Amino acid sequence: MSSAVVVCTWGEARGGLPDGIDEVLTLGRSYAGALGTELHLLVIGAMADETPAVAGSYGVAKLDRIDDAKVAGFQPDAFVEALAQYCAQVSPTALLLAQNLESRLVAARLAGRLHGAAVMNGVAIEGGEGAPVQVTASAYGGDTRIVYELADGATPVVCFIANAAVPEAVDGAGAAEVVAAAVDLSSVEERVKVVQEAKTEGPRLEDAEIIVSGGRGLGSKDNYKLIEELAAALGGMPGCSRPLVDDGWVDSARQVGLTGKITRPGLYVAAGISGASQHMAGCNASKTIVAINRDPDAAIFQHAASGSWETPSRSCPS
Ligand SMILES: Cc1cc2nc3c(=O)[nH]c(=O)nc-3n(C[C@H](O)[C@H](O)[C@H](O)COP(=O)(O)OP(=O)(O)OC[C@H]3O[C@@H](n4cnc5c(N)ncnc54)[C@H](O)[C@@H]3O)c2cc1C
Numbered sequence: 021m022s023s024a025v026v027v028c029t030w031g032e033a034r035g036g037l038p039d040g041i042d043e044v045l046t047l048g049r050s051y052a053g054a055l056g057t058e059l060h061l062l063v064i065g066a067m068a069d070e071t072p073a074v075a076g077s078y079g080v081a082k083l084d085r086i087d088d089a090k091v092a093g094f095q096p097d098a099f100v101e102a103l104a105q106y107c108a109q110v111s112p113t114a115l116l117l118a119q120n121l122e123s124r125l126v127a128a129r130l131a132g133r134l135h136g137a138a139v140m141n142g143v144a145i146e147g148g149e150g151a152p153v154q155v156t157a158s159a160y161g162g163d164t165r166i167v168y169e170l171a172d173g174a175t176p177v178v179c180f181i182a183n184a185a186v187p188e189a190v191d192g193a194g195a196a197e198v199v200a201a202a203v204d205l206s207s208v209e210e211r212v213k214v215v216q217e218a219k220t221e222g223p224r225l226e227d228a229e230i231i232v233s234g235g236r237g238l239g240s241k242d243n244y245k246l247i248e249e250l251a252a253a254l255g256g257m258p259g260c261s262r263p264l265v266d267d268g269w270v271d272s273a274r275q276v277g278l279t280g281k282i283t284r285p286g287l288y289v290a291a292g293i294s295g296a297s298q299h300m301a302g303c304n305a306s307k308t309i310v311a312i313n314r315d316p317d318a319a320i321f322q323h324a325a326s327g328s329w330e331t332p333s334r335s336c337p338s
Pocket of ligand 1: 161234235236237238260261262263275276277278279280281291292293294295296297298299302312313314315318
């Protein structure tokens, strides 16, 4: 039997799991099932009390934990070392992560240490006992897909983009068994030290439950005020497409997309935005997308499907 498929995570958990891990666990469970092996969750650093129960509900058999002062916050050198030691002990069939800024920093370096492959922008993983691992990834900003067939041997490290799968829990599963993984990080010295944290003013677009974004169809910088007003009226935040940033109309912190912010709101309103794949990469995990566009054939309408969205329980300014 193959060794376990391991989903790895760290950082702030909402509802027991950090953002996107429910999707990665769903993909990992199906892959582990095809191999006839177990699904494990590896949590690095602090863990919420409810995590073992939530992990169990996604089919996790064992929850491995690395808890050490050196991984109390995200530190790339310590995380790579911890994961390299863990993989040396467990030899996972594959190590799966949710793609974000931090996992991007870790994945390639870890794969180098394991002498294996790192695959970014993953959307699916398939294989079977004795068959090669096949990872499907999004390419060219989401315009196409590529399938990698990975060589046998070293553990591959695969990062999955937001919305790669619809999260699916399993019925009646108990809490995952928690097992401490022993690693020695005493000799790790971070090579890059953060001397000043990046300034973040106000709430982050990535955390917004409602986003109203404007695009080139607004026609002028002045019209962006309409976006700000609508966002405020709905109790949300204003966003934009890249041309508005390129033209100096809006600050880059508001840009949604491949080279901007990756958001997951309940409601995303796109006004005067065509729906280019590079823009959609930053909002296609929204529960509901509403498009305002005078071109009925605009690509955005392929995404602006009917969906269910519940008004969050907070008051909107009148
Ligand atoms: C490597 C790379 C990375 C990129 N990263 C990003 C990214 O992170 N984010 C991003 O947004 N883009 C990104 N882009 C650019 C992307 O490809 C598109 O060019 C961009 O998203 C288009 O922005 P838009 O929809 O506002 O403009 P357009 O494509 O010009 O669309 C304008 C839309 O407005 C509509 N419209 C016009 N007038 C009106 C009106 N009066 N009322 C209603 N609708 C109207 C039009 O029908 C049209 O659909 C990237 C491109 C590359 C190559």
